[in-house]
Amino acid sequence: ETGVTQTPRHLVMGMTNKKSLKCEQHLGHNAMYWYKQSAKKPLELMFVYNFKEQTENNSVPSRFSPECPNSSHLFLHLHTLQPEDSALYLCASSSRTTGSTEAFFGQGTRLTVV
C-alpha cells in the first residue's frame, strides 16, 4: 500500500466510449502525475500537476483529458480512444515542499481498448 489509490484496476472500453480513471492520494502531496506504460516500452510521462495547476503536457493527444480538482485527486478522462492506447496507466504523487522528493505510484489501471 503506497498511499496512492487508482480505480478501476482494470477497464475495457470501446472506441466510442467515454470513461474516466481516478487517482487519489492521502499523503499530503502537492504534485501529481499521469504516466503511460505500453507493452515492451518504458514508462512515458503524460501530465504533471503542481498545486492543482497543470505544468506539463507531454504532447498527449486531446482524447486524453486530465483534471485535478484538488491536490488529493487526479482524473484522466478518456474519449474516442484507439486500440493502440491500450496500456497500463499509472498515477504518482510527490511533495514539492518537504525534504522528501521520492514519488509514490499507484497500482495502475490496465486499460484495454476494443
Next chain:
Amino acid sequence: DAKTTQPTSMDCAEGRAANLPCNHSTISGNEYVYWYRQIHSQGPQYIIHGLKNNETNEMASLIITEDRKSSTLILPHATLRDTAVYYCIVRVNFGNEKLTFGTGTRLTIIP
C-alpha cells in the same frame, strides 16, 4: 535530465547480494541518482537516492563513484520477491520532479 545506461538483464542467486550497475557519465552537479523498481504489472516503487555520498536504507545500499559518473545499487540478500525491473534515474531534486524512465535492468532471482 542526464541519460543513464543499465544492463538489460541480470540474474542473481537467492540469498546472495545483487549488484546492479548504472552509468550516468553526463550527470551534472545538482542531479541526484534515484533507483526505483517495478514488480510485474505493479506501479514503480521507490528504493533509494543519493547525491554523492553512499546511502543505505532498509531496502538497499547505493554506492556512487567519486566522480559520480556511475553508481551501483546493492540488494544485500536477494529474495525471490526482489525479481523486478530496476530503474536508475538521474534528476534534480527541486523544480523538476518528473521522472524519466529508461528500459531498466530486469533482475531475476534464481532459487
